[in-house]
Amino acid sequence: MENVTLSDLHILLVEPSDTQRKIITSLLIKEQVGEIDAVSTVAEAKTALRSHGADLVVSAMYFEDGTALELLQDIKNASELQSTPFMLVSSETRVSRLEEFKQAGIAAILPKPFQPAHLHRALKTSLDLINEEEVELDLFDIKSVRVLVVDDSRLARNHIRRVLENMGLQSIKEAENGAMALTLLKDEEFDLVVTDYNMPEMDGRELSEFIRFNPNTAHIPIIMVTSEAADSAKMSNIQQTGVNALCDKPFEPQEVRRMLMALLSE
Known part of the structure; x- marks a missing residue:
């Protein structure tokens, strides 16, 4: 088409x-x-x-x-x-x-x-x-990349999923908060985590720290999606938790495409 x-x-x-x-x-x-x-x-x-x-x-x-x-x-x-x-x-x-x-x-x-x-x-x-435009990667077949999307908003998860699917990703799981995400991470393998910052039970910062401190998941790239200002007090030290990239809401496809190519080509 x-x-x-x-x-x-x-x-x-x-x-x-x-x-x-x-x-x-x-x-x-x-x-x-x-x-x-x-x-x-x-x-x-x-x-x-x-x-x-x-x-x-x-x-x-x-x-x-x-x-x-x-x-x-x-x-x-x-x-x-x-x-x-x-x-x-x-x-x-x-x-x-x-x-x-x-x-x-x-x-x-x-x-x-x-x-x-x-x-x-x-x-x-x-x-x-x-439009659909598949991302081309040197090290991965984009269709086989396993992604975990973590956000307490169903509508936000639907939007992120749509952006990722338009880029050719097909293996996408969802979690409503960090605690649910950790359960999935214990049972399954993922190549990328896309997480919101503000969530109940366990927020994106806490989830990122758990991922980085666990030897079984420490290698997984993390994109944090947030509506917080990049220079806010909350965001000033967030990358020290091991987050690889910060992405603003609204979740813009071109920015996400650039991040995917950078993170999954390393």
């Missing part, structure tokens, strides 16, 4: 402001997006998606009849829609509100106002989520 390009994209734009709809639509046209449907409410968006779907949803945060989070959850809970990439465009800066979207596995978060370069990168990330 040929890869989807920007000119093939069918985007559903959900934006309550007439002015903002016109601005964003014009920027999408400049990016040579093929088809753009624009609606102004959550209800209209749900109707449009169930009527004719979309390759990508680009949505504001707040509406008279609901929020983008309600729309995103509706998409993720519908089997026919759950793989649709979702891009948030918002002036919201509260970490707690944005965290809900990051945990749900969205493609990108764009601030208002945003620069064309930001939009281009977000669209490229969305295409990476739609």
Whole structure:
């Protein structure tokens, strides 16, 4: 199957402001997006998606009849829609509100106002989520690489799994927290661990330390996925626990591809 390009994209734009709809639509046209449907409410968006779907949803945060989070959850809970990439465009800066979207596995978060370069990168990330491009490794057959994904959010695990599967990985197990991950690590062999940082029972830092201090697992590369700022107090010393790479949420395919090639080629 040929890869989807920007000119093939069918985007559903959900934006309550007439002015903002016109601005964003014009920027999408400049990016040579093929088809753009624009609606102004959550209800209209749900109707449009169930009527004719979309390759990508680009949505504001707040509406008279609901929020983008309600729309995103509706998409993720519908089997026919759950793989649709979702891009948030918002002036919201509260970490707690944005965290809900990051945990749900969205493609990108764009601030208002945003620069064309930001939009281009977000669209490229969305295409990476739609298209499949197998990673080529010197030392491994990518299909045989055994990955353990650890995250307490089901939606986040689904998003990470989709990114990895699009790169050709087929052997993927999941755990809801570090304690469950340790049980799997005792019983099975893995070539890579992708773990969230903030989790109940045992967080990503504790899990990484257990992996590194156990001779049977000390060799396994660890990618930690987090929405924490890289220069935060929590993250400042995290690599001392043996984490090989830090990856921001949203989990961007190009960044992950680079990490995989570096970690699994050593």
